[in-house]
Amino acid sequence: MIHGPADGHDGAGHTGRGQFKPPDHSRGDENTIGGYAAVHDRPAAFEGADGYSYSVELLTAETGNVRAPWGGFILFIRWARIGAQSPEGHLETDFLVTADDESSARRALGALPLDRVKAALDDLVASRADAERSYDRPWWDAMRDEGDDSSGAT
Helix, strand or coil: CEECCCCCCCCCCCCCCCCCCCCCHHHCCCCEHHHHHHHHCCCCEEECCCCCEEEEEEEEEECCCCCCCEEEEEEEEEECCCCCCCEEEEEECCCCEEECCHHHHHHHHHCCEHHHHHHHHHHHHHHHHHHHHHHCCCHHHHHHHHHCCCCCCC
16 A cells, blocks of 8 residues: 555645745755655655656555565656646656655655755656657567567577
């Protein structure tokens, strides 16, 4: 089972349309992903290398590993560029942290520096682009590769 924010916040940053809340720096270190959300009362968001905006959701789940039964990972929600502001896709990391219990995993995940979270997003975007590029070739190249049996089998 995957678990979202423990504080009951919906994670979508709903503070009311157009409502501005000044940052409250007494709530944490805004240079970490968890501290940013606490200080600004909304999830962090980044621009990916693909030009899309991504908001961040910190999640935990059981790992199945008895030595580190809980893990924390990040779900990056990609937002549409054109039209209604709506989710258009997502990327997610592997477990970035592991711990003995859920609250420890959540704390460790929240302590990640913003630049490390941005680097994880950039890595995921690049990996997706590489995967998409491998399928983005003319049909005749794909057919030639299917017909190329360099293993010697007949």
